[in-house]
Amino acid sequence: MKLYYAPGACSLAGRISLHEAGFPADFEKVDLKTKFTEQGYDFTAINPKGYVPLLVLDDGDSVTENIAVLEFIADREPKLAPGGPLGRTRLLEMLSYLSTELHIAFKPYYHGASDAEKIEAGEAVAKRLDVIAERMHELYLFGPRFTVADAYLFVMLRWAKAFGVRMSPEMLAYFERVAERETVRKALAEEGLA
Ligand SMILES: N[C@@H](CCC(=O)N[C@@H](CS)C(=O)NCC(=O)O)C(=O)O
Numbered sequence: 001m002k003l004y005y006a007p008g009a010c011s012l013a014g015r016i017s018l019h020e021a022g023f024p025a026d027f028e029k030v031d032l033k034t035k036f037t038e039q040g041y042d043f044t045a046i047n048p049k050g051y052v053p054l055l056v057l058d059d060g061d062s063v064t065e066n067i068a069v070l071e072f073i074a075d076r077e078p079k080l081a082p083g084g085p086l087g088r089t090r091l092l093e094m095l096s097y098l099s100t101e102l103h104i105a106f107k108p109y110y111h112g113a114s115d116a117e118k119i120e121a122g123e124a125v126a127k128r129l130d131v132i133a134e135r136m137h138e139l140y141l142f143g144p145r146f147t148v149a150d151a152y153l154f155v156m157l158r159w160a161k162a163f164g165v166r167m168s169p170e171m172l173a174y175f176e177r178v179a180e181r182e183t184v185r186k187a188l189a190e191e192g193l194a
Contacts, residue, residue, distance in 0.1 A: 002026040003069075004037065004047065004054040007191040008158065010103060011053035014069045015190065016151040019183035021077035027190065066103070067095045070148040082142035094141060094149040102128045102156050109163050118163075126166045129157075133171050140174075146181065154178045 003018065003025055005011035009032070018025045029038040030052055037043050047054040047064060055063045055072065063069050074081040074091060081091050105128055108121040132141070132153065140150045157175040160167060167175070178184055188194045 001058060002028060002056045004028050004030050004043065004052050004056070005191070006030050006032050006052050008155075008193055009052055010066050010152070010155055012155045012158075012187060012191060013066060013148070013152040014053045014055060014073070015187045016154065016181075016184055017070055017073045017080060017148045019186055020080055020146065020148075020151070021073055023073070023077070065099075066152060067092070067099050070095055070152060074148045079145065080148045082145075082147055090142065091147065091149060095152065097128075097132070098149065098152045098156060102132075102153075106156070106159055106163075109159075122163065122165045125156075125160055125163075129160065129165070129167060129171055133168050136170070136174065139177065146178075150178060151184075154184065 001018070001023060003011060003014050005015060005027055006029065015025075015027065030036075030043045031038075032051070035043045035050055037046070044050045046056075047062070049064055051064075053064070053066060053069050055069045057063070063072050071092070081087055084090075102125065105121060105124040108117045113121065135141070138144050140146050141153060142149070154175065157167070157171065157178075161175070179188075185194065
């Protein structure tokens, strides 16, 4: 498998999850401004959507969209998904929330918004984090076991910290707990973020 990524971008969730699953993979960096890969290929020719993550499978097929990439990994390594009769539904519910509500709320930070718009975005992000914090009552999002959704939330919390978004002490403690995982440290180091 090969994951196309940009350092610290949402594709970091896929890298962490691949490491958690113990799946061997190659990683190729994409310059999101020029849309060229580190090996000199036009990324838009590889992925017409022009954004990461892109996971290319061993048979040449490929998967885009964080929700699908993370679901793919959890499907092949079930310890990375919550258990129980509603486990898969809960995972999709959480991944959808992280993608379509939380991730999207950061957009103003990345698209040259005014200071006022950034303050508004910070509030929107903080509110969504509060909703997640209310649901978290053990070590990780779904209990004592780390799942692919935790990998995604960790990336969003890295951004939130970088942009100075308000975060509850519980969320901060969760962030630090995840940051200490061996796979997370490895992923951060590989992306030059340690
Ligand atoms: N809908 C996509 C969005 C992915 C996304 O926003 N990727 C960002 C990095 S976090 C990116 O590559 N942006 C570059 C661009 O859109 O040109 C997903 O959920 O996977």
